[in-house]
Amino acid sequence: MRSNNVLGFIFASTLDEKIPELSASRTMASVPIGGKYRLIDFVLSNMSNSGINNVGIVAKSNFLSLMDHVGSGGAYDLSKRRSNLTILPPYGGKTFSSYVETIYNMHGYIENSREEYILISPSNVVTNFDYSNVFDFHSKNNADITLIYKHGVVPGGYDRPLTIDVGENGKVNQVFIKPETGDEEVNQFYGSVLIKKDLLMQEIRNSLSLNQLDVKRIIQKSIEKFNVYAYENTGYCAAISSINDYFEFNMDLMKKKVRDELFNPKRPIYTKVRDDAPSKYGLTSSVKNSIIAQGCVIEGEVENCVLSKGVYVGEGAKISNCIVMQDTKIGCNTNLNYVIIDKDVTIKDGRSLMGFDSYPIYIAKKSVV
């Protein structure tokens, strides 16, 4: 299906400030994850696989890595005569902290696109999800707004989570901002919403004229005026809101059930291709319970780790519970535990680094240890 009527609209900088280490030189959207992906690969692949032809990505700052990664969108089949990917840098050089102003700033792009609906999405959610079901649900219920939610414990990085009370028919009864949830399982809205473009722009203009810039309040109030429905994402769904979430998600990939669901071959997750050779295991290698991308050379011991493209692990190295990003070299006889190592890092021979389960330590891009 390549004929749908929905414009995709993604915020690249969702919760950037919650992962300051990882987002020092990049956006949330371009954070490397799962060995060979960037976070935005999930939402972009989902949109493409759901038949969305036209996607705009709002980029606020530090978006060089994002532009390099998504390019013209060819990897997601979004660079055709009838499909497009557009990166939307600050228009007129202005950046805004509120969604309301940001969306208004892009009104030209939104209003000029030929689609009737818009699907707004954050970039920090990892899931494999078919949006066309939401569209069918939205149409069937004659909804004005459909919020996509996840039932579960609120991830730690959300300061003002938005949770909803959903009736049996899927209608939203009530919207709560920052409820005290603790470990309780709730219906949390991460920011994915389907709405008619006209209605969105009308509400954005109204809110601006009233100087109401808090999008959560606007959603809370919208249930009084509109038919607001909610659609549950019942599959695996991880929202990255802290370095701990980031670590946990990567470790979740060791579970077969999670991998089978996220990497469903019928709805593949696409990413920018790099021509790496298959990974090479040496005579002294020992790898247990790990995810390994291509282009790695492994001579040492690796356990409970995610290794990205082109990582080298020297002889006698012992690395456990680590996330290692692309082209990092880990020297011989090193000992690493609970470490997140960014791109192009060199860990010299014999070094030891220890983090802890609840406090993985982070080594910045291009560091030499």
Place this chain on the structure above:
Amino acid sequence: MFPKQEVVAMLLAGGQGSRLGALTKKLAKPAVPFGGKYRIIDFPLSNCVNSGIEAVGILTQYQPLVLNEYIGNGQPWDLDGMHSGVNCLSPYQAVDGADWYSGTANAIYQNISYIERYDPEYVVILSGDHIYKMDYNKMLEFHKEKGAACTIAVIDVPLEEASRFGILNTHKDGKIYEFDEKPEHPKSTNASMGIYIFSWKELKKYLVEDEEKEDSSHDFGKDVLPAMLDAGEKMFAYPFEGYWKDVGTIDSLWEANMDLLDPNVTLDLKDIYSRNPMMPPHYVSSDASIQNSLIADGCNVYGNLEFSILFAGVTIGKNATVNSSIIMPGAVIEEGAVVQYAIVAENTVVGKNAVVGEKPEDVADRDKWGITVIGANTTIGENTVIKAKEMIEGNTEVNANEK
């Protein structure tokens, strides 16, 4: 109107490759998977791009579907230019009839118009069954320097193996004075690598002449090159140093794959381009044990792996053992199965506790052992034993009680 290209490469990819048996049943030889994520043709194609050649014609004839699909628009090799790039050239019908390609020279002859679109000075003739990395530019410089009509790349082979190759006997300056096809008593160790550079004007003349000879088999090695030599054309041997292997047989294909695991072999896979399957990184479980192997994306390894190559999307079950074998895309080796010294083709399933291939007692004694081959889309039933050197045709099912 096409912009002029100084060099056009023509890649001979139409042969059946019958010596690869089950592996080329539904596949042209150049499309046979190699090295964990490549197909053989990735090597000459990547060499072309890395040598700055922008126009490549691929001559297809035998089972071209997979090859055509794989080449596609040539994008993975940067061969999707606006006015140049890669084209698959199959035999075609014309006003004065239609002919299959009757030989390698005839295949080029039938595509003279393709070559002339680019008005080239030189034509490089390549074949799709060799694994090597080479800068054709250096060879072209040599060709220009010598003012040759034809330059043939040669590699120094051990004297005891020389009688398996086409040997070129040359003067000191590299000028060829004799072709010696598989000589019993080789005079030199310069083996032809099947890579030719011709000055196009000369080649065209000889192709047209050869086409008119009724007794010709229209083959480069048998007809065109000897005719040029007899006519006194300047032909030179270009010495190449580096890794080169003909992978036309099961044994040599297996050996070339194993060479990738040998730290003493100089071939590296950097700058070899291929189509990349959209699969997640591979997973290695807590029960797995892996030594000296290559593993591509999408694999799940729960068993034991030694000296083996896994292509994309392969599953190795718990307590399964894979040793000195090549497992092609999508194949599944179920729990407790043993695969040794074997090539298992695409999407084949080796059932629980089945045993495929045998470990030789003495690797040096090549008469006593051999590689077992299981064709594509085949199911080897539980507890079935497939012996050394056996070849199981593709799309079949083999069960223990039937054997």
